[in-house]
Amino acid sequence: MSALINQLVAQVIGLEVGILSCQARLAAVTDDEALHDLRTTVRRLRSLLRPLRGLPGVEQLESAASAVGQLTTPLRDREVLAAYLHRQGHHDAADRRLRLQPDAYRQVAQSPELAHLLLILDAFPRFIRASQHQKLLKGLRSRIQKRLAKQWKTLAHALKDPEHDRHRLRLLIKRVRYAAEAYPELEKLPANALSGLKKAQGALGDWHDCWQWLIQAEHQADLQPCVATWRATMVKAEARADRVLDKLSANFF
Numbered sequence: 001m002s003a004l005i006n007q008l009v010a011q012v013i014g015l016e017v018g019i020l021s022c023q024a025r026l027a028a029v030t031d032d033e034a035l036h037d038l039r040t041t042v043r044r045l046r047s048l049l050r051p052l053r054g055l056p057g058v059e060q061l062e063s064a065a066s067a068v069g070q071l072t073t074p075l076r077d078r079e080v081l082a083a084y085l086h087r088q089g090h091h092d093a094a095d096r097r098l099r100l101q102p103d104a105y106r107q108v109a110q111s112p113e114l115a116h117l118l119l120i121l122d123a124f125p126r127f128i129r130a131s132q133h134q135k136l137l138k139g140l141r142s143r144i145q146k147r148l149a150k151q152w153k154t155l156a157h158a159l160k161d162p163e164h165d166r167h168r169l170r171l172l173i174k175r176v177r178y179a180a181e182a183y184p185e186l187e188k189l190p191a192n193a194l195s196g197l198k199k200a201q202g203a204l205g206d207w208h209d210c211w212q213w214l215i216q217a218e219h220q221a222d223l224q225p226c227v228a229t230w231r232a233t234m235v236k237a238e239a240r241a242d243r244v245l246d247k248l249s250a251n252f253f
Helices: 002-028 034-052 058-087 091-098 101-109 112-133 140-159 166-182 193-217 221-252
Strands: none
Touching: 002 034, 002 101, 002 112, 002 140, 034 058, 034 101, 034 140, 034 166, 058 091, 058 101, 058 112, 058 193, 091 221, 140 166, 140 221, 166 193, 166 221, 193 221
């Protein structure tokens, strides 16, 4: 048990260091990957926390991480869209969006949401150690394994639903994948399941991009030249995603 707790504390501290690094990069506007790296690190934190729900401090830390995710989602979406527009030769439309990013990066670095997350994250290892001292962590390994198994079962049920919601499936797949990476010694996935989850997440991501951009195009005139391409690409992405999901379901469920 103590080995599991030590590993948990080490992961939390490592994630805190990663977030602090991203904050410094955003504040100095050093590169265009800092925001993406911040979001990935926060997502990994949330995956680590989800099986720990009920322990002291977890709810507050989850809430703080969620707030940073909500703050940064539209900014990351704008980055991804701008990169696409540049690749397609729509440079003016891309540049109009990219010009907004440096100020946005600095605002994220200085945001109360990020400051609050770091404050709680810094204290969280002490919560874990106090819980350990008070013997509140008995059965922690079993608790985590049961919750990981429940996430896998929820995904299996969603995949077998003929009316499945692609957006929900994308979130469930990300949840299972990142949990497996957070707890590799506890999440006993079938062989090659992780690579299958990555492929499914990528296929659904292509569909999600088109779906989201088409919504934006309804009120952003400079996106109109892309609408026909996005509609056609979305149809292809849907078909590809369904094939990948069918294969995932057949192989692992």
